[in-house]
Amino acid sequence: MPLSYDVVIVGGAVVGSATAYFLRNEPSFRGSVLVLEKDFSFARCATTRSLASIRHQFSTPQNIAMSMFGTQFLRDAAERLSVGGQSPAIGFREQGYLFLATEVGRGVLQSNHATQKAMGADVVLLDGPALTSRFPWMSVQDLAAGSLGLSGEGWLDAHALMMAFRNKARALGAEMREAEVASLEREGRRIAAVRLVDGTRIACGAVINASGTSAAALARTAGIVLPVEGRKRCVFQFRSPLDCGAAPLVIDPTGVYFRPEAQTYLCGVAPDEPDDPPSDDFEVDWSLWEDRLWPVLAQRVPGFESARVLNAWAGHYDVNTLDHNVILGAHPDVDNLLFANGFSGHGLQQAPAVGRALAELVAHSEMRSLDLTALGWERVLANRPLRELNVV
Numbered sequence: 001m002p003l004s005y006d007v008v009i010v011g012g013a014v015v016g017s018a019t020a021y022f023l024r025n026e027p028s029f030r031g032s033v034l035v036l037e038k039d040f041s042f043a044r045c046a047t048t049r050s051l052a053s054i055r056h057q058f059s060t061p062q063n064i065a066m067s068m069f070g071t072q073f074l075r076d077a078a079e080r081l082s083v084g085g086q087s088p089a090i091g092f093r094e095q096g097y098l099f100l101a102t103e104v105g106r107g108v109l110q111s112n113h114a115t116q117k118a119m120g121a122d123v124v125l126l127d128g129p130a131l132t133s134r135f136p137w138m139s140v141q142d143l144a145a146g147s148l149g150l151s152g153e154g155w156l157d158a159h160a161l162m163m164a165f166r167n168k169a170r171a172l173g174a175e176m177r178e179a180e181v182a183s184l185e186r187e188g189r190r191i192a193a194v195r196l197v198d199g200t201r202i203a204c205g206a207v208i209n210a211s212g213t214s215a216a217a218l219a220r221t222a223g224i225v226l227p228v229e230g231r232k233r234c235v236f237q238f239r240s241p242l243d244c245g246a247a248p249l250v251i252d253p254t255g256v257y258f259r260p261e262a263q264t265y266l267c268g269v270a271p272d273e274p275d276d277p278p279s280d281d282f283e284v285d286w287s288l289w290e291d292r293l294w295p296v297l298a299q300r301v302p303g304f305e306s307a308r309v310l311n312a313w314a315g316h317y318d319v320n321t322l323d324h325n326v327i328l329g330a331h332p333d334v335d336n337l338l339f340a341n342g343f344s345g346h347g348l349q350q351a352p353a354v355g356r357a358l359a360e361l362v363a364h365s366e367m368r369s370l371d372l373t374a375l376g377w378e379r380v381l382a383n384r385p386l387r388e389l390n391v392v
């Protein structure tokens with residue numbers, strides 16, 4: 001292996017792999033690309049443990065635009081990411097998201113809806129009777145409105161998408177190595193090299209931090225404070241005799257969500273803020289099912305009263321503690337270190353847009369397809385949050 005690359009990407013899950021793909025697919029970039037990933041099993045990364053869903057129902061135009069590109073990309077993924085005539089099966093199902101609101105939340109739902117419509121999202125507002133008519137299995141007495149994605153939203157196989165990006169990036173010439181980066185070697189305004197835990201030094205033209213919940217620790221080795229923390233999120237899989245048919249992913253006003261998965265359902269809820277410390281353990285918090293999930297599910301969907309848990313797992317959001325949005329691009333003090341961290345639970349769907357943006361930043365020193373500069377370091381350093389209201 002050479003010990004110098006034009007671009008070194010730290011972290012080879014969905015964001016690192018998407019970036020490698022877009023870089024090698026960029027006609028005006030002919031440089032070498034190395035992806036360093038510490039665990040080729042990908043067993044514990046957020047990508048593998050994700051709920052793997054995509055929605056256009058955000059409150060900020062940047063998030064909406066990124067997910068709309070994500071949908072476009074996913075629809076064509078079999079073709080774009082095929083290798084040697086073999087097309088990956090990423091299992092994209094466009095069954096929509098349904099955000100529910102009581103009277104208290106109706107205003108926010110309507111204002112988000114207006115932003116989404118202005119961006120071209122295929123969403124519709126439904127009142128109580130319309131909700132009942134579409135979703136007769138749901139109890140709507142306490143609801144004022146719902147916002148339903150009619151197309152473009154849904155879910156997919158996250159691991160398959162990540163592997164498809166990896167395989168295609170490799171086929172286009174990116175190199176992948178299983179190795180852990182210990183530190184970044186900074187010389188003034190540049191990162192000169194990355195240092196592996198075994199001591200190997202790899203010189204680089206640019207570095208991309210795609211290391212998920214480890215991103216802040218990596219940034220610290222270059223003297224940069226990145227406000228990103230790992231926060232545990234648990235997903236529960238349950239069985240119910242009720243068949244909701246082709247139901248959407250439903251977001252209850254309490255924050256509880258559920259969606260169908262084959263013949264079962266997946267659900268979850270974010271812990272209350274005081275119960276949501278930085279975390280790196282993978283213990284499932286079973287009290288969430290008893291105390292928060294089942295009561296809401298049984299009330300919202302009476303047919304779920306006899307639901308039985310089959311399985312559960314824990315993973316970690318890389319939470320941007322300032323505003324729950326990705327921090328994208330270079331820090332003003334270091335020219336060749338690009339960040340894509342702090343996705344706060346929506347990084348899978350944003351991986352295509354972010355991978356493309358990073359490739360454009362490397363190749364052209366600017367984002368050409370989508371202007372995502374509002375998601376850069378400037379707002380972080382100015383302590384000026386770009387607040388996303390629809391955090392799930």
Ligand SMILES: Cc1cc2nc3c(=O)[nH]c(=O)nc-3n(C[C@H](O)[C@H](O)[C@H](O)COP(=O)(O)OP(=O)(O)OC[C@H]3O[C@@H](n4cnc5c(N)ncnc54)[C@H](O)[C@@H]3O)c2cc1C
Nearest residue numbers: 011013015038046047050051053181212315346347348349
């Ligand atoms: C329970 C759960 C549900 C989610 N649901 C959704 C959803 O429905 N939709 C959605 O869009 N997003 C969802 N997300 C978020 C999404 O999964 C993440 O935002 C996304 O996967 C982040 O991808 P990533 O590549 O940046 O990070 P990760 O997938 O965390 O990958 C980071 C990689 O970097 C590697 N690494 C770290 N440090 C080093 C180092 N020093 N050297 C080498 N390698 C290193 C790790 O091994 C890992 O493979 C969910 C997340 C969780 C936990």
